[in-house]
Amino acid sequence: MNLDFIIFISLMVLGYTAGSLAERGHFKSLIRREDATMKQPVVTFEDGYELPAGAKFRKSTLVSGSVVISIDYFKRFLASLRFLVGGRVGAYESLLDRARREAILRMKYQAGGADIILGMRVETSTIGGRRKNNKGLGSVEAVAYGTAVWVDEISPQIT
Amino acid sequence: MKFRPKSLNDTRDPLKGNVNISPEHPLKELLLLTSGIAATIFIIYLLLGVAVDLVVPHISKELEQSIAARMEFPVVEDKRTPYLEELTDELRRSAPLDPGPIVVGVYPSAMANAFALPGGRMLITEGFLDEVESENELAMVISHELGHIAHRDPLRVMGRSLVLAFISSLFVNTDDSAGAFINSSMTLTQLGYSRNIEERCDHFALETISRHYGHGGGAVDFFKRMKDSHTGGSVPQFLSTHPGDERRISYLERQIDEERLGWGELTPLPEGWVNQDDE
Numbered sequence A: 001m002n003l004d005f006i007i008f009i010s011l012m013v014l015g016y017t018a019g020s021l022a023e024r025g026h027f028k029s030l031i032r033r034e035d036a037t038m039k040q041p042v043v044t045f046e047d048g049y050e051l052p053a054g055a056k057f058r059k060s061t062l063v064s065g066s067v068v069i070s071i072d073y074f075k076r077f078l079a080s081l082r083f084l085v086g087g088r089v090g091a092y093e094s095l096l097d098r099a100r101r102e103a104i105l106r107m108k109y110q111a112g113g114a115d116i117i118l119g120m121r122v123e124t125s126t127i128g129g130r131r132k133n134n135k136g137l138g139s140v141e142a143v144a145y146g147t148a149v150w151v152d153e154i155s156p157q158i159t
Numbered sequence B: 001m002k003f004r005p006k007s008l009n010d011t012r013d014p015l016k017g018n019v020n021i022s023p024e025h026p027l028k029e030l031l032l033l034t035s036g037i038a039a040t041i042f043i044i045y046l047l048l049g050v051a052v053d054l055v056v057p058h059i060s061k062e063l064e065q066s067i068a069a070r071m072e073f074p075v076v077e078d079k080r081t082p083y084l085e086e087l088t089d090e091l092r093r094s095a096p097l098d099p100g101p102i103v104v105g106v107y108p109s110a111m112a113n114a115f116a117l118p119g120g121r122m123l124i125t126e127g128f129l130d131e132v133e134s135e136n137e138l139a140m141v142i143s144h145e146l147g148h149i150a151h152r153d154p155l156r157v158m159g160r161s162l163v164l165a166f167i168s169s170l171f172v173n174t175d176d177s178a179g180a181f182i183n184s185s186m187t188l189t190q191l192g193y194s195r196n197i198e199e200r201c202d203h204f205a206l207e208t209i210s211r212h213y214g215h216g217g218g219a220v221d222f223f224k225r226m227k228d229s230h231t232g233g234s235v236p237q238f239l240s241t242h243p244g245d246e247r248r249i250s251y252l253e254r255q256i257d258e259e260r261l262g263w264g265e266l267t268p269l270p271e272g273w274v275n276q277d278d279e
Helices: A003-036 A073-085 A090-111 B026-058 B061-069 B081-094 B126-131 B135-150 B153-174 B176-213 B221-229 B245-258
Strands: A057-070 A116-128 A138-151 B103-107 B114-117 B121-125
Touching: A003 A073, A003 A090, A003 B026, A057 A090, A073 A090, A073 B026, A090 A116, A090 A138, A090 B026, B026 B153, B061 B153, B081 B103, B081 B135, B081 B176, B103 B126, B114 B135, B114 B153, B121 B126, B121 B135, B135 B153, B135 B176, B135 B221, B153 B176, B176 B245, B221 B245
Parallel strands: B103 B121
Antiparallel strands: A057 A138, A116 A138, B114 B121
């Protein structure tokens, strides 16, 4: 049994245990915070939001939330095998799901009490990642942004 | 339309109802992918190995020579070389299949070993020459290497190594951790391939020396001494390229008995065989 192989197995075990624990914890936290911020409406459309009679915009501002999450050794290995044969890269799906949801949550926190967030968009990009020697571990960044709107004298209502 | 917030999450199972994540367990995916890819590579390797075996008989001696000319032949000056050349030439004439002209060289290493290289070249280590106790023993090992050359095994091994290098280079480019896994899984097959060749060459060697000396004596002496010298931590059979000493000895002894080759008198080595500076 050569040293490289032992190192490889250790990294895989470390990546899998640490990665799964972190992922499980993150999903739980996401659900808790999503439920807590449920009353903050976010929509993807930009126009068509009509104010009820008598109401008017008090304030509107750009809000954004972003997060960077790293893949682990296990996920990377699984994905590298997947690259050989094609198909759904399950290892990355959960990672992107977490990143998108976390970014939206952070955007909501920044909006702090706005009546509604309009025109929400989510974008993702990779950070770091493959270096020349193929040893780099990639990270994913998700950014959510939109326009937070405060309305005078009405309860939030979409018409 | 009134805005009515509603949670879609299930707090007990965070992934339940999440349409954005494939339900497959990552460990199951890992198992399926590794076994599938390993099986595919193995089949490709076997097919290319068969292709090498088909091509090798069609490689002309001239082409083999020109391949060999590019390879280094690291030999040292040794007073025993002319004797080795003469003995090799005599054995060649007793061989069941003519290996063609042979160039013999002494290789500077204390490890007792001998190698056959492409282009009819043979290397015998200093360590082996110092270890050997009779001409018959020496002839057995030389004939074993002659068997490799007659069957063009050096070319075959070179071809297989090329296939191996080619396949691993493909995967090293995709990702080095996947590449490392694939490489280590292929090494064992390579060893199994070599072991069959070794047994065939032992048989070839036995036939050669029994024709040359008129008996099979001395065929197993060297292997027996090797076995006694490393009775300690032995390498498991499947990790070794050569048949285990034990297996090898019993195979050869059985052959000598079955073919009634007999155990004749051993031919001594010439005077002053062992180098003075080694003493």
